[in-house]
Amino acid sequence: MDLKSNHTAPVLTDPAPISKSRLGGYPNLLPYSHTGAFSELILNIPKKKTGILDDVRACSWLDAMKASSPPHRKMMKDSNNELAPIDSDAAYRAWMLQYPSALTSFEQIINSAKGKRIALFLDYDGTLSPIVDNPDSAFMSDAMRDAVEKVAKYFPTAIISGRSRDKVYEFIGLKELYYAGSHGMDIMSPVRQSVLDDHQNDIRSTDKEDKEVNLFQSAREFLPMIDEVLKSLVENTKDIKGVKVENNKFVAAVHYRNVDEKYWQTVAQRVHDTMKLYPRLRLTHGRKVLEVRPVINWDKGKAVMFLLESLGLSNCNDVLPIYVGDDRTDEDAFKVLREGNCGYGILVSAVPKESKAFFSLRDTSEVMEFLKYIVTWKQSSAL
Numbered sequence: 001m002d003l004k005s006n007h008t009a010p011v012l013t014d015p016a017p018i019s020k021s022r023l024g025g026y027p028n029l030l031p032y033s034h035t036g037a038f039s040e041l042i043l044n045i046p047k048k049k050t051g052i053l054d055d056v057r058a059c060s061w062l063d064a065m066k067a068s069s070p071p072h073r074k075m076m077k078d079s080n081n082e083l084a085p086i087d088s089d090a091a092y093r094a095w096m097l098q099y100p101s102a103l104t105s106f107e108q109i110i111n112s113a114k115g116k117r118i119a120l121f122l123d124y125d126g127t128l129s130p131i132v133d134n135p136d137s138a139f140m141s142d143a144m145r146d147a148v149e150k151v152a153k154y155f156p157t158a159i160i161s162g163r164s165r166d167k168v169y170e171f172i173g174l175k176e177l178y179y180a181g182s183h184g185m186d187i188m189s190p191v192r193q194s195v196l197d198d199h200q201n202d203i204r205s206t207d208k209e210d211k212e213v214n215l216f217q218s219a220r221e222f223l224p225m226i227d228e229v230l231k232s233l234v235e236n237t238k239d240i241k242g243v244k245v246e247n248n249k250f251v252a253a254v255h256y257r258n259v260d261e262k263y264w265q266t267v268a269q270r271v272h273d274t275m276k277l278y279p280r281l282r283l284t285h286g287r288k289v290l291e292v293r294p295v296i297n298w299d300k301g302k303a304v305m306f307l308l309e310s311l312g313l314s315n316c317n318d319v320l321p322i323y324v325g326d327d328r329t330d331e332d333a334f335k336v337l338r339e340g341n342c343g344y345g346i347l348v349s350a351v352p353k354e355s356k357a358f359f360s361l362r363d364t365s366e367v368m369e370f371l372k373y374i375v376t377w378k379q380s381s382a383l
């Protein structure tokens with residue numbers, strides 16, 4: 001099993017959390033570069049017929065796999081033998097100069113919303129529910145559900161998840177929201193004339209209450225292929241203890257969170273080998289998960305634009321979109337908002353990370369706090 005090659009890796013270049021050494025002691029925090037790993041991820045599509053991963057280097061695979069979803073804090077034993085964070089607080093505070101807390105910057109956010117309607121976009125895993133070992137047990141708390149429900153009473157609110165749309169609906173269970181699954185490749189929105197000239201992927205359907213809705217599935221033609229690759233991935237990884245292959249409808253996710261680190265390269269190799277047969281699929285990398293998805297120009301950023309358009313909220317003079325997310329795929333949405341100079345991305349992270357977001361929140365409890373702030377502000381401004 002040899003993943004070594006002298007070529008460069010087109011996809012698995014997950015940005016590691018920023019370490020002190022990488023920043024040279026944090027003098028110039030985080031200048032964002034358009035040639036960075038993020039743009040490589042979305043811009044590099046396979047040039048060869050043989051598949052996207054032919055030229056992946058072993059070290060890139062492993063580095064990226066190790067860097068994804070780091071522990072929240074590095075801990076060390078201090079002189080009293082107590083556990084104490086190693087320099088992480090200082091690093092985080094320095095990083096927050098660039099990505100201020102959305103809680104402490106709340107007034108600034110609200111000032112920008114004056115005369116506008118806020119539209120909220122929320123990621124699920126790591127944003128509304130804490131990261132846990134078993135993806136099937138990533139339940140959100142009742143308190144969080146309550147906060148989301150309240151916020152959705154006042155503001156159009158959409159969930160944009162890497163999960164299948166049905167699965168994320170099962171977890172959240174609030175019918176007042178709009179849902180986009182498979183990283184935005186499966187969007188259920190209110191009925192209206194097609195916002196894209198794409199009648200093949202834009203169809204009428206009914207929701208769980210038999211209400212007529214619009215279903216936009218940008219990767220519809222890939223369904224049989226994803227089903228096939230899912231079966232192969234299950235088969236090809238079944239002997240690796242801890243691997244879990246998740247069916248996210250238009251995406252096949254291979255989780256390695258529970259795999260012994262010494263077998264991570266094996267996981268990568270098996271996924272690589274499986275994908276050789278599918279040049280029209282590409283690989284992306286989330287938090288301890290490899291995701292196989294169609295090579296189409298569609299992502300969470302496009303999904304946000306689609307939803308804004310579908311909901312009649314695409315005029316930035318009247319609307320302030322806010323997107324809250326924790327993962328690399330959420331960067332596509334942050335980027336759309338930043339580059340469109342329309343709204344704010346809020347990155348949920350307890351460690352410094354490069355991002356296109358404007359603000360940050362440390363964890364899911366701060367996300368809940370933020371949602372409560374918006375509701376309280378709305379209620380008090382209505383008095």
Ligand SMILES: O=P(O)(O)OC[C@H]1O[C@H](O[C@H]2O[C@H](CO)[C@@H](O)[C@H](O)[C@H]2O)[C@H](O)[C@@H](O)[C@@H]1O
Nearest residue numbers: 124125131132133135138161162253257287289
């Ligand atoms: O876009 P999201 O809603 O954030 O979904 C991204 C992926 O989330 C899930 O995986 C992640 O969370 C799991 C539960 O906490 C964790 O076990 C896993 O390691 C994380 O990668 C989900 O299972 C994936 O299918 C989503 O793509």
